[in-house]
Amino acid sequence: MPRFFVQPEFVYEQKISIRGGDSRHITNVLRLGRGDVINVFDGTGKEYVVLIERASASTVEGRIITEKTIEVESLVEITLFQGLPKAKKMDLIVEKCTELGINKIVPIRTARTIPETDADYTGTSQMKVRLSRWNKIARESSKQSGRVKIPEVCDLIPFSHAINEKTDLSLIPFEGEREQGIKKTLKRCPVASYPCRVGIFIGPEGGWTKEEIGQARHNGIIPVSLGLRILRTETAAMIACALVLYELEPIIKSKIPGVSDN
């Protein structure tokens, strides 16, 4: 069945209107008209079967017969353990990683996090205000990106606790790692089951200490390089998240019967 994209604002009260090049294509090329049926999607995860009611080269209008929601949530459930950066950077990390499809964000205190006022103490009122703002950013960003799930931004925990969290794969990007690129590591990752839980550890502005890398490695967390150019902490968070989803989502989808991927 022919399949067309419409902006969400052209879907209203069970009706759909298609204009421009697509309406010409429907009427002049496909020679469809009143009574014919087409598929329409709106880019927010909604897909419709539409019965054409009126058709001209400039506008095709139709009625929605059935509607289904495409699964936009990832089967790769990423938890970002983020060395607490300065306030604005964390806002950006929460917004962008939510758009990309992250599952959970856990701010962590590391050897080089900078204590700002009392923000490094879990449960302080200042930290509560921040958490509330970050969770609000996550809600708004989730909605904007057409997601169903709202990632949780959790309370600050120390690095030493974070490295004990159970995952199927955990990575710690580190500028001192040169042998192991993230690509090779992800290509070697045995994705046995789904959902696949992946942990990403990102250092604060000052990076990781060698001791932290040693502790992480001891707990099975793999140090990786994100490339030759140095990325700021917030950039590293977004890019690591995007690359993990890029590599692992198609692998997982290929394991699920009846699900295809582009």
Added chain:
Amino acid sequence: MPRFFVQPEFVYEQKISIRGGDSRHITNVLRLGRGDVINVFDGTGKEYVVLIERASASTVEGRIITEKTIEVESLVEITLFQGLPKAKKMDLIVEKCTELGINKIVPIRTARTIPETDADYTGTSQMKVRLSRWNKIARESSKQSGRVKIPEVCDLIPFSHAINEKTDLSLIPFEGEREQGIKKTLKRCPVASYPCRVGIFIGPEGGWTKEEIGQARHNGIIPVSLGLRILRTETAAMIACALVLYELEPIIKSKIPGVSDN
């Protein structure tokens, strides 16, 4: 030869100092000391051959014998054609794409760019002020990420001119594209020579019109999907840039004799 990472601040006046776990490793495990030679890199693209002058479990100090600069610039030369977004978003795009390794950024006027004051007119004083700020951001971001090259942010041009620029591959992420994922497109890309010039076309906040997608396609620019979740314009710019480098850089490096990649 053993190879160690030091933070750039531990490199000064042709001397290098190594502390913590690595100094213990050098003295106790490798049993190296005065007169031995090691390799050291600092994560900014500099690599050193170092003659150890003093060594204890807590500190190893040495003198730089030779220094070389690793090529951090990419052989994938990306030009981002960015539908002009609101001011702050463009600042973020310039900063982040520079960190990632972009070659050039060209703001473009499209059907849905929002004219803010007179910013949509090439050559106006307001536009000159902006260009000057964006180029300053590019300079600072380039330095911070250890790059040698400073990407140029060019004057605003119309979409109709941009699509005529010559590249080896051009992509136009579009939320209405569902059949063609960016991954499949990049995997199919025949990277015949280097440097490889890639164009990325990113729509402004309101996205592309169908007519623009048609014109782009007519000029050989390939519409691709960046995934099921909707990305804001600035996020799409960064992620498309990161994914192109991630896929194509190793392919190109593999074609150059004597260059390995992780």
